Every structure is written in C-alpha cells, then in structure tokens.
Amino acid sequence: AQSVTQLDSHVSVSEGTPVLLRCNYSSSYSPSLFWYVQHPNKGLQLLLKYTSAATLVKGINGFEAEFKKSETSFHLTKPSAHMSDAAEYFCVVSDRTGTASKLTFGTGTRLQVTL
C-alpha cells in the first residue's frame, strides 16, 4: 500500500522568509503525488501535482515541490511566505488502477506565518 509521511505537524515562519514543508512517500512504483491546502473552514485546494513528467513541479501562489526518488521525498517550498499562506497543508499520494482511484492523505502540516 502506498503512504505518505509528513514530518512536521506544525511549522512556524516569519513573513518574507522561506517555507519548507517536508513529505516522504512510500510506493512500490512511480507514484502520483499532490499537495493540497486547506484554509480554516474551507475546502481542499490543489496546490500542485507530480506525475513523472518533471521532477520540479511548480504550483499556484509561488509554491513548488521537488520529487526526489533517491530520497523518496516530495517537499513543498516557497521562497517567501505571506500571511495568506497560513493554512493546513496535506501531502497526498494517488493509488489508481484503471478507473478505480483513491487518495491517501498525510496527517497534515499546519503552517503559521508571523509578522
């Protein structure tokens, strides 16, 4: 079974400083990996997706993630944090066979951005 592990449950950064949210995955084959963001009392929004086309994936709002097979990692980064980035971030792996599909979510990382 595929799984993801988010290494930090809570990350706090100052506005304008870099963001690093860490995720490791476990998969028996090349996975599809995603990062989703959930703002307070809101739904889940797709930030970016990796599907083996390119190892460095650019997403919305200045976020990007790099797929590193040797390290089984898919860390999310942003050069400069903004107050509006404060939210819960989920690393997700897709398990798909034909038309059957499901997402397995990590436990989430709460990003706090301070002035």
Place this chain on the structure above:
Amino acid sequence: DSGVTQTPKHLITATGQRVTLRCSPRSGDLSVYWYQQSLDQGLQFLIQYYNGEERAKGNILERFSAQQFPDLHSELNLSSLELGDSALYFCASSAAGLAGGRSDTQYFGPGTRLTVL
C-alpha cells in the same frame, strides 16, 4: 471555486438518525469520491463511483452507503448516526479515465459539516 458543489453546508442531527449528503461533480467528470475528515482519523477515503458504478472502497462503515445517479450527482447516506460520525464530509470529482496524467487529479467541494448531538 473547484466546480464541485455540496449540499447542505451544515447539518445538525441526533444520534440514531439518518441523513443524506449531496454532491454535484464538475461538468464532464465521471468519477465522484467521498472523504471523511475528523480530528482523530484525519482525512480518509470512503468510496468512489465512476459513471454510476462503485469502483473503489475505503474505510466506509456498513451504516454508510452511497450512490451515483445517471446525471452523475452522488449522494452519501449515513444511518444510525453516532456521536463519532461528527465530521466534515468532502466530495471530490475527477475525469478518471484509463490513462494517467490529468485523470488522477481530484477537485474537492467545500464540504458538509455534520454534527451529531
């Protein structure tokens, strides 16, 4: 706005009752997924329907059932409700074809918050 709609937004009910949550997928998407988000279990996949047929099943209780109708909207039925069923229930949709790529991407609705008293 993802294009996935869910109703109602909030639902408050009592233990032992039955409720129905409704989801309309994005235009053109054939697959609908249901997820449960609770404080103790996190985000868990419940079930997937593709073009009216059940395709994948996760940690869905026997008291819960779902269906997808010919117009592709889906309903999640929760019965004999318990306090522990209180959670945020999300619906997602995707194109989910036979190939990979874009078909893997799931777009989520705003959720239905269920409170069981």
